[in-house]
Amino acid sequence: MSDTLPKNNIFKVIGASSLGTLIEWYDFYIFGSLAVIIGHQLFPEDAGASALINTLAIFAAGFIVRPFGALVFGRLGDLIGRKYTFLLTLVLMGGSTFFIGLIPSYKSIGYAAPILVLILRLIQGLALGGEYGGAATYVAEHAPKNKRGFFTSWIQTTATLGLFLSLGIIVITKNILGAETFGDWGWRIPFLLSIVLVVVSIYIRMKMHESPMFSKLKAEGNVSKNPLKESFNNKANFKMVLLALFGATMGQGVIWYTGQFYAQSFLENTCKLDFNDSRYILLWGIAFATPFFVVFGAWSDKVGRKWIMLTGMLLGILFYRPIYQMFLDDTDYTKIEQTDILSVTPAPVTSILIANSTDSLRTVSTKVMLRNGASFNKVQIDTVSATKGILLGKEVVKDKVLPTPVFWKFVGLIFFQILLVTMVYGPIAAFLVELFPTKIRYTSMSLPYHIGNGVFGGLVPFIATLIASFSGSTPLSGLWYPIGIAALSLVIGTIYLSNKRDENIND
């Protein structure tokens, strides 16, 4: 059936599926892209580093529940069909994103703010857990057998494009409103905007037909009675679920989230790059690398999925530390000579009274421009005490703007990391679809995918930041988490995975 589907129809299927999935990824990622600002809104002002860590933990909570969403909605998808299940996930995702944009700040409702956001974030995670497997399965079940990697790779581009869209809308909104207004209430706009995108996507998806393979199963009365039991109680199937997790999706997940999330977090929080610069670098990297999802997806139809994915993992293991060391070296402005400085412009000194105290905080800021086009702010916050005098704070260099050659070097380094993402992620939908039979495919492929990506991958920014905060650690210590997980997955994948493709998924 799938082999005879007209070409224009398959592209309609891909377009409708991809648009909805892209919007779900957009919804899911704006939270991560705004972690620093949201942290300030949800937690007390003096929370410091723990506000970021706690916000990253809420961000991670959305990833952690993805496997549960995979079980709940995967079961539904195998019972009632692919189309209606991922319509439901779209509504849940859009609704919860919209409501995050409406949550009052910590100043207004105290700890109810992070708790409400956590609940909405969990709903987002559950919805995404159900969405991706449905979309990938739906497209694969429409695709001809020799082009399954190529067609499903379009679905694979949506995660990265969703991130691209979220970064783009955030940067545009911030530039229109200005940094202060954006930090105050403007950050809510990207969340609220989601409702418009979701309504459009629901309209398009309502017009889609059920997957031909599922319709055939249903007509023959062969729909699974209990997909969860058949997926995980059947040893022959369960061992493939474990193999898919440990030999592929686990390593793929950490490569994905290191290249696209930890990289941004590292540039912004560790290298102290300017908000816009760190996002522009990622935007360019994504723009250049995204076509390679399709390239590697199509190539996997010819040479098999296994070695493309494992090569991506190997390159990540070998090059992450040198790449991040370059990020650190090129943003280290402590060794600049006096002759490198073009101008030094002090900003007006500001002073705010500390609540319930006679002491105040004095902020002294200086903008430094260098001859090579770079710039940065030196900020020092002193405590002015009526009894103890002035307690000088530590000078912090932040908001670094890179000189043009270094900016493009960073774009190249991010491009390389996302290229690795395209290698591990481009072929994986086809790989997972071919591993499991139609009647329990949605359930079986969703679980390893979302444990690999949601748990192992989604926790990269959180765990890596946590490791880097340990006593005696270096800024690069956090990388041992993705490197270790990718190395384990590489060994298991190399030894246990087969490179053969299952030609017939119509079973």
Added chain:
Amino acid sequence: MNTLKKFLGLVWMVLGPLTMTFLFIQAIDKVGLTHTDIERTNTILQWAIILFIFFPISLGLMIFGFYAWKGEYDHMPENSEQL
């Protein structure tokens, strides 16, 4: 290759509980630190979440190792009908 698959099965079986033990020791060590900046970023809640998530995954790795040791991965299914 099948001998290697089986031998490594033992490694995965051992790696599961080793990982859990390592994480548990790390949790006690980091949460136990007080009066420093470390305390603020290493709370009981955060480490409880990490342990809660990775415990079933470690169990999964042990089961994977057990299957490998029993030779379940010696012959990989070549189509869905063999599942």
